[in-house]
Amino acid sequence: MPARRPAHPVSAAQAVGGPRPDVLVVGGGLIGLLIARELIHAGARVEVVDDLRAGAASPNAAGMIAPIAESSADIAFAKMALVSRDLWTELAPALEQESETSIDYDRAGAILPVLDETGRKVLAGIREQAEDLGEPTAELDRAELLRLVPDLRPGIETALALPGEHRVDNRLAAEAAAAALRRQGVILHRATIDSVVEEPGGVSVTGAGFAAAADAVVVCGGAWTPEIHGLPTLPIRPVKGQMIGFDRVDWPFSGAIRTPSFYAVRRAGGRLLIGASVEHTGFDLSLSDEVGNGLASGAAELLPALRDRRPVEHWAGLRPGTPDGWPLVGALTDRLYIATGHFRNGILLAPLTARMITPMVLGQAPDSTAPVPAAMQPGRFHQPAR
């Protein structure tokens, strides 16, 4: 674990306004915005800087809050994901209230159809693990499945239901978080940050047309984090995900359907998102017909009503991947913190990440409900600073 820094307690003078923020959050995706929100609630003066970069993970994600289905291979990860899912259930109404906008938070659950014998065994394992973790599960028969998803192809007789899986419109959630921050007087700057430099008494942050300083800085730069000079060398790599979207879907079921080859996740207003590819092609946002058609035809095999329809959207985002699949959440130096590398789970883990890092940044005792697992410590990858 990195050496614990001197606290950055919020002094009374700082709390009522000062020449610079206590904390500057570099990266205004959902994780950065929720960290800023948590810091504000703890009494800190916070500003955020983000460059609204094309391909950023947060607005391009599917918004699944899938603690079991997306982490079933790792029990420790699943436990942590469940804590964050529970935080989402409190956060969603709070964000809606603070911003006076809907974030389309949905608690309908996820359906995992049994496609074949191998799938049946895999789903039995997922079910067992979910139940070991105290999560509800159910087996749906075809009649129940058709009631929920009338488009399901013949031959699908049963499915595993995970009622504890949620989903959110990640774009609306980020917009709501930004609106809530603005209402609190938080300045959201727009700039690409080139460097962060720790100096006596603070951290200076510079980018094109931007220069600021703060007592502490939290970097939430996603896949672009390693491009910021002044940070240790960190093995964060972009992992492209292409997705497509259909409109005019009107099933009663408003949650997510998952198979080993794709997921289909609803949005309010009849939208259905299908994802996602996992491509190690660097900072590349090109869209390939092969991948888009593959997602469409894979989904149409299960949902034949999509067969004659054309997607209305096709896009790509860059997830920040790490070599071991765990995020980096913690201190890099006495004043510099990082919260990124959440790969496929950034939206899911955003509230927990904010809960984990806020006490660290403010030099407070850790939140007992949000301990930072050793697996997330950024020190595990530490290389000498550039």
Ligand code: GLY
């Ligand atoms: N969390 C979904 C994805 O990364 O595709």
